[in-house]
Amino acid sequence: xxxxxxxxxxxxxxxxxxxPAFNISDWAxxxxxxxxxxxxxxxxxxxxxxxxxxxxxxDMVAGIIERAxxxxxxxxxxxxxxxxxxxxxxxIQFGFTSVMIDxxxxxxxxxxxxxxxxxxxxxxxxxxxxxxxxxxxGNDTYAEGGSDTIxxxxxxxxxxxxxxxxxxxxxxxxxxxxxxxPADMLPELKLDLLKExxxxxxIPLVLHGGSGNxxxxxxxxxxxxxNKINIxxxxxVAYHNKMREVLGNDPKTREPNAIQPACVAAMNEVxxxxxxxxxxxxxxxxx
Numbered sequence: 322x323x324x325x326x327x328x329x330x331x332x333x334x335x336x337x338x339x340x341p342a343f344n345i346s347d348w349a350x351x352x353x354x355x356x357x358x359x360x361x362x363x364x365x366x367x368x369x370x371x372x373x374x375x376x377x378x379x380d381m382v383a384g385i386i387e388r389a390x391x392x393x394x395x396x397x398x399x400x401x402x403x404x405x406x407x408x409x410x411x412x413i414q415f416g417f418t419s420v421m422i423d424x425x426x427x428x429x430x431x432x433x434x435x436x437x438x439x440x441x442x443x444x445x446x447x448x449x450x451x452x453x454x455x456x457x458x459g460n461d462t463y464a465e466g467g468s469d470t471i472x473x474x475x476x477x478x479x480x481x482x483x484x485x486x487x488x489x490x491x492x493x494x495x496x497x498x499x500x501x502x503p504a505d506m507l508p509e510l511k512l513d514l515l516k517e518x519x520x521x522x523x524i525p526l527v528l529h530g531g532s533g534n535x536x537x538x539x540x541x542x543x544x545x546x547x548n549k550i551n552i553x554x555x556x557x558v559a560y561h562n563k564m565r566e567v568l569g570n571d572p573k574t575r576e577p578n579a580i581q582p583a584c585v586a587a588m589n590e591v592x593x594x595x596x597x598x599x600x601x602x603x604x605x606x607x608x
Contacts, residue, residue: 323389324608326397326419326449327489329364330525330548332607338600339528339543342366342399343592344553346373349577350560351385353585357592359393363601364608366419368401368551371408379415386416394605397449401551409439413448421492425453429478436486444487451549454482455494457530471496476517483522490525490549493518495542497530510538512545519546527551536598543599552595556588563587 333340345351345367358365367385374382382398389396399419400412412420422439424432436452443450455474474493483491495511519526525548528539543550563584568574596602 322392322395322608323386323418324395324397325447326366326399326451326549328449329366329395329397329608330449330490333364333548333601333604334525336604336607337544338604339547339550340364340366340601340604341592341595341599342368342401342527342549342551343556344368344370344373344401344551346376346557348377348381348384349581349585350556350588351388353589354556354592355388355392355396357589358396358596358605361593361596361602362394362605363596363603364395364605365392366397366399366549368399368553369417370401371403374400374415382415382417395608399451403439406435406438406442409443409450413443413446417448419449419451421451421453423453423492425456425492425494429482433482433485436482436488440487440489449489450487451490451492451527452482452486452488453492453527453529454479457492457494457497473511473514474518476514476521479518480521483524488524490527491522492527492529495528497528497534510534510542512538512541515542515546525549540598540600550595550599552592555595556591559591560584560588 329340343354345354386398389398397419398417400417401421402423403409403412403421404423409420409422420443422436424435440450456472471494495515496509526546527549528542528547529551564580567580567583574580
């Protein structure tokens, strides 16, 4: 069934687990992610970045929404890392049930102001809003970007931000990177910081850029306050590594229906592991 991000994450918050938000950028990936979510009976957030929306086109978004309506598990369609108020309005027009406004690279007051504006408009139409406070690291130039260094979320700022914007969920910076974690850095989540923020704001918290962080840290984060974890790099690496293997050097290998099934299977193996790790397996029965 199609639902909102808030409806999905409020349940995750109440029951202390995290919902995977899988970034997809073609129909085969989307179809596979829905099927593995149904197979594991897990709630799902389909995350699509503005660059990915531009790639797949509005018509495919309509197809994604239609498939979500028919799903046996709750699904939210989430506009990931929207940068402007205008992008948020576009997402709402396209039928997204959840939008992220990411003004985390702006000064605090500007971040707060634009997030409040987006939230006020989205809530009138029943659309959920995710904001971001603090900056996630980034070591590539792909869609989500990131900063050269991690600026950890300040708990006092988080309280003010949540109270004044009215966001439904908050992405925080506690030690993750978009893309693969830099080889010269030790992945480490500040779980004490997570506990403090969670204790003070109460709303669902979001973790971006978890590729490369140890499973035990991610598992613990999902139990003590993180309720949505974005997964993009891990599933796309699995999908495209298998595609390179299937394609090989044989020019006769050309039909998508002969190429993509193995790629989807490789992706879903990773996705299933994430669903289990986050504690989301079987949780669709709570909705």
